[in-house]
Amino acid sequence: MKDSPWSPASASEPRLLADIGATYARFCVEDSPGHFNHVVVFPCADFAGFADVVQAYLRGLEGPPPRHAAIAIANPINGDAVQMTNRDWAFSIERVRQQLGLATLLVVNNFTALAMALPGLQPGQRVQVGGGEAQPDGAIALLGPGTGMGVSGLIPAEDRWSTLATEGGHVSFAPNDERELKVLQHAWKHLPHVSAERLISGPGIELIHEALTAGTAQGGQRLTTAEIVRRAVARTDPASVDAIDCFCGMLGSFASNLALTLGATGGVYIGGGIVPRLGELFERSQFRARFEAKGRFSSWLARIPTYVLTADNPAFRGLSLLLAEHVPDPSSHSPLLDRVRQSRDSLTPAERRVADVVLGNPRSLLNDAIAIIAAQAEVSQPTVIRFCRSLGFEGLADFKLKLASGLTGTIPVLRSQVRRGEPTADLSAKVLDNTISAIVHFRESLNSAAIDRAITLLRGARRVEIFACGNSAVVALDAQHKLLRFRIPAISQTDTSLQGLAAEMLAPGDVAVFISSSGQTAELVRAAGIAIERGASVIAITASQSRLARLATVCIGLDHAEDSSTFLSMVARILQLLVIDIMSTGLAVQREQNPTRADAGIDTQNRNAPAPGVRISHLN
Numbered sequence: 238m239k240d241s242p243w244s245p246a247s248a249s250e251p252r253l254l255a256d257i258g259a260t261y262a263r264f265c266v267e268d269s270p271g272h273f274n275h276v277v278v279f280p281c282a283d284f285a286g287f288a289d290v291v292q293a294y295l296r297g298l299e300g301p302p303p304r305h306a307a308i309a310i311a312n313p314i315n316g317d318a319v320q321m322t323n324r325d326w327a328f329s330i331e332r333v334r335q336q337l338g339l340a341t342l343l344v345v346n347n348f349t350a351l352a353m354a355l356p357g358l359q360p361g362q363r364v365q366v367g368g369g370e371a372q373p374d375g376a377i378a379l380l381g382p383g384t385g386m387g388v389s390g391l392i393p394a395e396d397r398w399s400t401l402a403t404e405g406g407h408v409s410f411a412p413n414d415e416r417e418l419k420v421l422q423h424a425w426k427h428l429p430h431v432s433a434e435r436l437i438s439g440p441g442i443e444l445i446h447e448a449l450t451a452g453t454a455q456g457g458q459r460l461t462t463a464e465i466v467r468r469a470v471a472r473t474d475p476a477s478v479d480a481i482d483c484f485c486g487m488l489g490s491f492a493s494n495l496a497l498t499l500g501a502t503g504g505v506y507i508g509g510g511i512v513p514r515l516g517e518l519f520e521r522s523q524f525r526a527r528f529e530a531k532g533r534f535s536s537w538l539a540r541i542p543t544y545v546l547t548a549d550n551p552a553f554r555g556l557s558l559l560l561a562e563h564v565p566d567p568s569s570h571s572p573l574l575d576r577v578r579q580s581r582d583s584l585t586p587a588e589r590r591v592a593d594v595v596l597g598n599p600r601s602l603l604n605d606a607i608a609i610i611a612a613q614a615e616v617s618q619p620t621v622i623r624f625c626r627s628l629g630f631e632g633l634a635d636f637k638l639k640l641a642s643g644l645t646g647t648i649p650v651l652r653s654q655v656r657r658g659e660p661t662a663d664l665s666a667k668v669l670d671n672t673i674s675a676i677v678h679f680r681e682s683l684n685s686a687a688i689d690r691a692i693t694l695l696r697g698a699r700r701v702e703i704f705a706c707g708n709s710a711v712v713a714l715d716a717q718h719k720l721l722r723f724r725i726p727a728i729s730q731t732d733t734s735l736q737g738l739a740a741e742m743l744a745p746g747d748v749a750v751f752i753s754s755s756g757q758t759a760e761l762v763r764a765a766g767i768a769i770e771r772g773a774s775v776i777a778i779t780a781s782q783s784r785l786a787r788l789a790t791v792c793i794g795l796d797h798a799e800d801s802s803t804f805l806s807m808v809a810r811i812l813q814l815l816v817i818d819i820m821s822t823g824l825a826v827q828r829e830q831n832p833t834r835a836d837a838g839i840d841t842q843n844r845n846a847p848a849p850g851v852r853i854s855h856l857n
Contacts, residue, residue, distance in 0.1 A: 250303070250304065250305075251266045251267065251268045251303045252266070252267045252303050252305045252306065252307070252557070252560055252564075253265075253266060253291075253294075253295075253302075253303040253305070253306035253307075253339075254266070254267055254273065254306070254307055254308075254553045254556045254557060254560070255291065255294070255306070255307075255308045255309065255556075256309045256347060256350070256550065256552040256553065256556070257281070257287070257290070257308060257309065257310040257311065257347070258281070258311045258347065258383060258384060258510075259281065259311050259321070259322075259323035259324045259383075259384035259385060260280070260281055260282075260383070260384050260510075261278050261279065261280060261281060262278070262279045262280075262281050262284075262290045262294075263276065263277075263278050263550060263552075263553075264276070264277050264278075264279070264291075264294040265277075265550070265553055266298065266303060267553070267557055270557070271554070271557070273550065273553045275297075275298060276550065277294055277297065279293060279294070281324055281326075286326050286327075286328060287310075287319075287321075287326045287328045287333065288328060288333050288336055288337065291306075291308075291333070291337060292337070295337070302337075302338070303339075304339060304340040304341070304597065305339065305340055305341040305560060305564050305597075305598075306337075306339050306341065306342050306343070306560075307341075307343040307344075307345070307350075307556040307557070307559055307560035307563075308342065308343070308344045308345070308556075309345055309346070309347040309349070309350035309351070309552050309555070309556055310344060310345075310346065310347055311323065311346075311347045311383075311384070311385060311387065312346065312347075313346060313402065313404055314344055314345060314346055314402070317329050317330050317331050318330075319344065322385065323384050323385050330342055330344050331612070331613075340593075340594075340597035340598060341560070341563065341564050341597060341598045341601065343556075343559060343560055343563055343601075345402075345556070345559060346387075346389070346402045347387060347552060348379060348381065348387035348388060348389035348402075348403075348508075349389055349400045349401075349402050349555070349559075350552045350555035350556045350559060351379060351381070351387070351389065351508055351546075351551055351552045351555055352377070352379045352389040352390060352391050352398075352400045352401070352555065353391075353398070353400055353554070353555030353556075353558050353559055354548075354551040354552065354553075354554035354555035354558070355377055355379065355391060355506055355551075355555075356377075356391070356398060357554060358546075358548060358551065361547075362546070362547055362548035362551070363506070363544040363545065363546055363547060363548070364520075364544065364545045364547055365542055365543070365544050366519065366520050366524065366525055366543045366544070366545060367525035367528070367529075367542070367543055368539060368540075368542070369504075369539060369540050369541045369542035369543070370540065370542060371502070371503050371504040371541075371542050372502040372503055373503070374393050374503075375393075375500070375501065375502030375503030375504070376390060376391065376392050376393065376499045376500050376501050376502065376503055377390060377391040377398075377501055377503040377504055377505075377506065378390050378492070378495045378496050378499050378501035378504070378505040378506070379391070379505075379506045379507075379508065380405070380406075380488075380491065380492060380495060380505070380506075380507060380508075380509075381507060381508035381509030381512075381546075382437050382438045382439070382441070382484075382488065382507075382509045382511050382512065383438065383439060383509040383510040383511060384438065384439055384440070384510075385406055385434050385438055386405075386406030386407075386432075386433055386434035386437055386438050386491075386509075387406060387508070387509065388403050388404070388405030388406050388495065389401055389402065389403060390403070390495075390499045390501065391503070392499075393503075401499075405433075405495065406432065406433055406434035406437075406438075407432045407433070407434055408432060408433055409430070409431070409432060409433075410424075410431045410432060410433045410435065410436055410437075410487075411490075413486070413487075413490050413527070413530075414486075416449070416483055417483065417486070417487060419448060419449070420436060420444070420445050420448040420449065420483065421436075422448075423444070423447065423448035423451060424436065424444055424448065433487075433491050436484075436487060437484065437487050437488050437491055438511075439462040439510070439511055440462070441484070442462045442465055442466070442480060442481070442484050442511070443459070443460065443461065443462055443465065445480045445483050445484055446460060446465050446476065446477065446480035447459070449476065449479055449480055449483065450476050453476070455476050460477070462511070464477075465477045465480055465481065466481065466511070466514055466515065469481040469515075469518060470514075470515065470516065470518050481515065481518065481522070482522055482523060485515075485519060485522035485523055485524040485527075486522070486523045486524065486527045487527075488507070488512070488524055488527075489523060489524040489525065489526065489527030489528040489530075490527050490528075490530075492505050492507070492524075492528050492543065493527070493528045493529070493530075493531055493538055496528075496538060496541055497531065497534065497538070501541060502540070502541060504541060504542045504543070504544060505528075505541060505542070505543045505544070506543075506544050506545075506546055507543065507544065507545050507546065508546040508551070512545055513545055513546065513547055519545065524543075525543065528543060562600060563598060563600045563601045564597070564598055564599075564600065564601070573639050573640050574595070574596060574599060574640075576628060577592050577595055577596060577628065578592075578596065580592075580627070580628060581593075584624065584627055585623075587614075587616045587617075587620045588616075588620060588623060588624040588627055590614040590615060590616055591610065591614045591616060591620060591621055591624040592624065593614070594610060594613045594614045595640075599640060602637070602640070603637055603640065606666075607621050607622075607633055607660070607666070608660070610633075618660070621633060632665075632666070633666055634665065634666040634669045634670060637666070637670070638670075638673065671808055672808050672811060675797045675808045675811075675812060676811075676812070676815070678797070679795065679797070679812055679815070684793065684794065687791050687792060687793050687794075688793060688816075688819060688820065688823060689823075690790075690791045691776045691791045691793060691820055692820055692823040692824055692827060694748050694774050694776060694790070694791065695720070695725065695748060695776075695820065695824060696824060696827060696828075697746075698725060698746070698747060698748040698774075699726070699744075699746040699747055700725075700726040700727065700728075700747050700748075701720055701725055701726065701727040701728075701747070701748045701749075701750060702727075702728060702730055702739055702740070702743060702747065702748075702749050702750070702768075702773075703716050703717055703720075703727060703728070703729045703730065703749075703750045703752065704729075704730045704731075704736050704739075704740075704749060704750065704751045704752070704761055704764055704765075705729065705730075705731055705751070705752040705753065705761075706731055706733050706736075706753075706758060706760065706761065707754075707758075708754065708809070708810050709752040709753055709754065709809075709810065709813060710729075710731040711810070712752050712810060712813040712814055712817060713729035713730070713731055713750075713752055714729050714731075715814060715817055716729070716750060716752070716817045717729040719817060719821045720821075723821075723824055723825075723828070730764075733758075733760040733761075736760055736761065736763075736764040737760070737763055737764050737767060739764070740764040740765075740767035740768045740771065740773075741767055741771065742771075743767075743768050743771040743772075743773035744771055744772060744773065745771075745772035745773065746773075747768075747771075747772075747773040747774070748773060748774045748775075748776060749764075749765065749768040749773050749774070749775050749776070750775075750776045750777075750778070751764070751765050751775060751776070751777045751778070751779065751785055751789070752778045752779070752813055753777075753778075753779045753780075753783075753785055754779070754780070754795070754797075754809040754810075754813075755779070755780060755783060756777065756779035756780040756783025756784060756785035756786050757780075757783055757784055757785070758785075761785060762784045762785055762788065765777070765785055765788045765789065766788060769788060769790075774790045774791075775788060775789045775790045775791075776789065776790065776791050776792075776793070777789035777791070777792045777793070778793045778795060778813055778816050778817075779792065779793075779794070779795060780794065780795060780796055781794030781795075781796055782796075793816055795809065795812050795813065795816070797809050797812055
């Protein structure tokens with residue numbers, strides 16, 4: 238993957254973007270793609286809560302307020318409730334959305350937003366410190382000391398980037414020399430747990446300075462971070478220079494730890510409000526030397542570039558991209574959205590409110606439960622179903638599937654966990670969505686060469702033994718019935734106590750088919766080993782990295798993970814049945830195209846007819 242220019246979806250109406258830190262809240266309006274106007278910065282300490290600072294900004298705008306907003310906030314985002322770590326603000330995302338009259342309120346971690354902006358940065362928006370060259374397909378690491386320590390990353394995923402939402406700043410701090418050990422020991426006197434954020438941050442600089450001056454003439458002199466930085470940059474105070482030098486060394490070690498953890502060959506970026514203010518002092522510091530000081534991996538780290546972000550408000554660019562994914566341009570072509578617009582006037586007033594939610598935030602709706610959609614539209618859940626049926630769909634799941642296909646050109650690959658106590662409508666939609674998504678994923682990952690080899694083995698088999706247990710037992714029985722219709726001697730072995738004995742009776746020319754979700758079941762693995770020893774061929778329909786897969790002559794990989802603690806492993810069984818259907822259809826096609834003498838007994842009246850019970854028409 239190569240760094241691509243920043244290219245959000247075209248926005249046809251103004252959008253509100255904000256970067257909320259523990260100290261400052263930065264706002265802008267994106268009135269056209271990439272144009273951030275009305276930039277205003279508020280001190281967070283001047284406001285009682287999150288909604289108050291947003292309202293203060295909106296009051297200063299002329300004209301109608303934006304309907305869609307994306308907010309980056311210095312806090313982990315887990316669900317609707319947000320409690321900031323470094324500021325006493327707590328709020329509900331949905332209640333604030335309603336309070337502000339927004340159609341969309343997307344709230345993400347601030348470093349997730351900042352990470353999204355990195356691939357589109359121009360050379361003039363960053364300063365490289367040290368050597369190294371970024372690999373175009375490498376992961377990218379991001380960290381930023383400010384009021385706290387933000388950590389994120391970008392992982393290449395096919396033709397796009399996937400962001401990592403982490404709280405890596407809270408890992409335990411580890412000293413690298415006696416000076417840092419002295420700082421850590423000082424911090425232990427005040428803190429039960431000393432994380433990296435406690436020292437490699439704005440407040441951390443004050444703590445470092447306090448620790449290093451303890452017992453000296455300057456001991457007890459409390460300086461702010463801004464004053465320590467000013468004195469260090471001006472080189473008017475050796476103690477401040479020492480504190481900043483210690484800070485830069487700690488940051489270098491932390492950055493290299495992150496680079497090793499992520500394999501960040503695409504580069505390490507440093508944001509936040511402190512490092513850019515250090516200027517040349519940072520470039521001359523021990524940061525880069527400490528970044529590369531990793532023993533046997535020093536030469537590996539030396540090839541990774543480190544950059545300081547100098548772009549103005551780069552998080553706005555990341556927020557724009559994230560919001561564009563959730564709220565595409567209304568003018569973009571989607572046949573289903575066009576249909577909703579055209580049908581809106583013929584709907585009931587309550588159904589129109591559902592239509593407005595769909596049109597206002599179609600991508601977000603793909604993952605929203607029916608209860609959330611109903612709450613956003615201020616209607617009942619049955620009204621949401623009636624809306625879908627008014628447009629000719631069977632229900633919400635059917636509507637979402639067609640909507641996703643229209644927005645992305647493909648069926649979305651999603652997985653939603655079924656929870657206890659969920660309404661039947663939500664439960665049904667999730668089971669269907671999970672199954673559809675798994676089938677799409679399997680289609681994309683299917684190894685057709687392995688299918689061909691399996692069909693060839695089955696067609697030439699003297700006899701076939703099918704081994705399975707648990708949920709896969711019914712699949713083994715289905716496979717037995719299909720093979721018997723081809724006049725291939727087949728029997729299913731689902732009793733684990735007899736599978737080893739059955740495997741011992743196999744011989745060259747026989748085929749053993751093993752069906753298992755995990756591929757780790759001891760009895761099946763043992764039976765597969767025996768079958769190989771007896772000269773039989775083994776076809777495994779199982780997880781591609783499992784013990785069973787490694788033993789097999791041919792493995793058809795099924796790498797679907799299910800949470801069997803809350804519901805049965807249903808999807809894996811459906812995928813296994815699909816593999817049996819694919820192989821059976823392949824057998825029928827091969828027999829029709831290249832009939833052999835052995836095939837003659839299947840249908841003496843019509844040699845071109847498929848095997849009994851097998852239809853070819855569904856291939857078209």
